[in-house]
Amino acid sequence: MSDRQEQISQVVVTAEQMRDIEARIFAAGMPVVALMEKVAGLIARRIQNIYPNQKGAGTLGRRDTESSFPTSPRPPLFASSSLFFSNPCIGILVGPGHNGGDALVVARELYFRGYEIWIYSPFSQLKELTSQHLQYARSLGIPIYQEIEQLPNSDLLIDGLFGFGLERNLTDPIASAINQLNQLSVPILSIDLPSGLHTDTGEVLGTAIRATHTFCLGLWKLAFLQDQALEYVGKAELIDFDIPLADVEAVLSEAPRIKRITPITALSTLPLPRPAITHKYKEGHLLLICGSRRYAGGAILTALGARGSGVGMLSVAVPESLKSLLVSHLPEALIVGCPETETGAIAQLQLPTKTNLSSFSAIACGPGLTTDASPIVQQVIESDVPLVLDADALNILAEIATIPTLQKRQAPTILTPHTGEFQRLFPNITDVKHHRIKAVQQAAAQTGAVVLLKGARTAIANPQNQVWIIPESTPALARGGSGDVLTGLLGGLLAQAATKHIPVEDIAATAAWWHSQAGILAAQERTELGVDAFTLAQFLIKTLKSKLQLITYH
Ligand SMILES: NC(=O)C1=CN([C@@H]2O[C@H](COP(=O)(O)OP(=O)(O)OC[C@H]3O[C@@H](n4cnc5c(N)ncnc54)[C@H](O)[C@@H]3O)[C@@H](O)[C@H]2O)[C@@H](O)CC1
Ligand SMILES: Nc1ncnc2c1ncn2[C@@H]1O[C@H](COP(=O)(O)OP(=O)(O)O)[C@@H](O)[C@H]1O
Ligand SMILES: [K+]
Incomplete structure (x- = not known):
């Protein structure tokens, strides 16, 4: 582990600090769109590692294409394993902000790598960049659903509903959609943090995705170290996207430090x-x-x-x-x-x-x-x-x-x-x-x-x-x-x-x-x-x- 990695792995930030750090990076000239590509590219590669697409190597355990809602039987837990699926079908859950944008870039990358992809995009108002990525996904012919009842079966879900921008309690219909998604015995990989968790306290804001694996982006958010968040986070992994230490220092220098011990x-x-x-x-x-x-x-x-x-x-x-x-x-x-x-x-x-x-x-x-x-x-x-x-x-x-x-x-x-x-x-x-x-x-x-x-x-x-x-x-x-x-x-x-x-x-x-x-x-x-x-x-x-x-x- 390099010195930089060691230092980054100790850092813990609040949502506000993360926002300030990102703002410095953008102010210094890094385009928002380029950072999203970079981050989502790293996530897509990790997913490929964990769930390799071995299309052509056999088609053990193919899923049916009918809807998973509301009555279809639960797929067995082991259905998630790459050993059982040569070409995993991945459902991408897209929220209104840049967490949704990240998820859409992941969707696009995995689609081009031969994965079977569908998108669940229940929000009508999306941030500009997220909206553009959705438009492009649609142009590629990736199926997009707005209603939870329409969703086909999948071997895996990627949760890009909300990241550190979640501000208030989740309410219906998205709250009940999350509850239904949690009921499926399908592994869920959350981007940045499980949607519905408070980034700082780890509290459940109404309801939250129960992830099997969470890719925390850039720096560890405080929620990952709070007892009450643990059963939602699953296996946590930091995706380091090269945030300059100087920006971290500049934002955290005045604040009392919260550190992970390494x-x-x-x-x-x-x-x-x-x-x-x-x-x-x-x-x-x-x-x-x-x-x-x-x-x-x-x-x-x-x-x-x-x-x-x-x-x-x-x-x-x-x-x-x-x-x-x-x-x-x-x-x-x-x-x-x-x-x-x-x-x-x-x-x-x-x-x-x-x-x-x-x-x-x-x-x-x-x-x-x-x-x-x-x-x-x-x-x-x-x-x-x-x-x-x-x-x-x-x-x-x-x-x-x-x-x-x-x-x-x-x-x-x-x-x-x-x-x-x-x-x-x-x-x-x-x-x-x-x-x-x-x-x-x-x-x-x-x-x-x-x-x-x-x-x-x-x-x-x-x-x-x-x-x-x-x-x-x-x-x-x-x-x-x-x-x-x-x-x-x-x-x-x-x-x-x-x-x-x-x-x-x-x-x-x-x-x-x-x-x-x-x-x-x-x-x-x-x-x-x-x-x-x-x-x-x-x-x-x-x-x-x-x-x-x-x-x-x-
Ligand atoms: N800008 C970038 O290129 C980068 C983006 N990242 C991603 O961006 C995320 C943060 O993006 P955002 O600031 O857009 O925030 P989010 O995508 O977390 O969500 C914010 C959106 O959700 C809405 N919202 C908040 N609370 C809600 C509620 N209770 N019910 C319904 N809607 C609600 C807000 O109005 C806003 O549109 C990070 O978590 C991460 O995934 C970074 O990780 C990497 C760099
Ligand atoms: N769910 C858990 N996960 C990890 N560590 C735990 C968990 N529950 C308890 N511990 C650890 O076990 C120890 C229990 O200490 P304590 O409650 O004082 O027990 P006792 O008084 O019986 O020795 C503490 O170090 C605590 O952090
Ligand atoms: K998320």
Whole structure:
């Protein structure tokens, strides 16, 4: 990957920013019509790659020509595969704007490459360029339909109804047409984004195309990184059409950056290679404070996550009754047994002599504590040590309402809530479910902490409004205990970075990226049902090794 590609793949834009960037390109002299040709040419070539036209190589599985609406039976899912169709029939859905224009250029190109094409163009008012392309398609004899009921069967649909120009909720008749198109068991490839999604929030504006594959054009739009958009987007792919970096910079320079974390950035944040002359305390000393008689496993999983980070020294404070269990799982760690409450929570921290909280390079506190360990959380907040607060530490924080004391901390703080913990902690931030990125930015600004909001697309914000988003993950991680592994891993990386000048949000993003990648690799090897939290921790180093190899070889 070139430097430019690496930088482009990190960029995330809103619809407004994309419009401004395009406006600069057009103002500089690039004709709109030429850009549309270029972009649509790239899309057409990708479609040819995915669904090659092997006309003449046999005619397995030919479709009938009668209408797919309203009563024709659904074609089988596998009908989409190029293995089954030598000459795929492609239906092109055309909207009123330039998204429709792109689709029409794709239609024309595929028509000339021998594909069987029909066009669905339900709008009477089209932008000038789109209208011209439609006229030309008509002159070529490509069938054009205005009514959904007229549409013939197809093996594939290309969605060019709306792109980033969609402004308001979709209404009938186009809304019901989209609903009917979604009912067909035909793969849908969306151009730029699935029609009906809000470009920034990923919200469904009335209804939206459920794409199997989306070609995001030029730069990643924010919607692709929003949890609520994922089931509409399908497999997402960026079509890079050579937007000059200078134009991107010019438009984004003032704005708080929202970035996708890439393997190169994540790996460059890791404490590798280690200096030849070092010792265990130079490689970070992490204190984990976790577990209770009720939740013993959480402490083990957090510690295994920390082990995966490679941290120099690991101390784990647990209730006394858990000590031997932890020792048996983590012989290398220093297990600190603490006096416990009647309920089996840590009652007070009893660190070894000559040790206090300031002796550690970082502290990670919370998994499995129960809310009975409240004084401990207060104590760690008052320390001057970089701190990760997760799980019950966040619930305690919500109960004791000490957000203002977080602001006063001298050392960095990272909060790692899932959506439920987030809502308890920040009841004044509404709509975290629908505006996750805005919500995480507000939370970071309110607390002065780095906030890592867990989810399908984990987002990390710093108090300066900058955001990192983890662009890929797996639902295999939606499983008890996987968050504990992340807390340990993050704590371990934070401890190792203590003497280095790496922004804390970069460390949080790296930990979340590594955690997701481990989930992805484990799911590939063991299926999505095979990624229990213990297994996930075992995959951390294996994943790191495979990612480092990829970087070395490219
Ligand atoms: N100009 C170019 O040559 C390029 C075009 N691109 C394509 O252009 C798209 C943006 O084009 P546009 O700005 O024309 O916008 P769109 O094609 O996304 O749609 C805008 C059109 O839809 C109408 N509209 C908006 N909301 C509606 C609603 N709820 N119901 C009915 N009609 C509605 C608007 O009045 C306008 O006519 C991108 O998504 C991309 O596909 C770029 O990707 C590449 C360069
Ligand atoms: N659908 C999903 N896709 C990808 N990752 C997910 C999904 N659901 C959960 N995760 C990840 O799994 C982890 C779950 O953490 P958390 O909710 O704290 O669980 P626990 O407290 O049981 O350890 C987080 O890192 C989260 O981002
Ligand atoms: K679209």
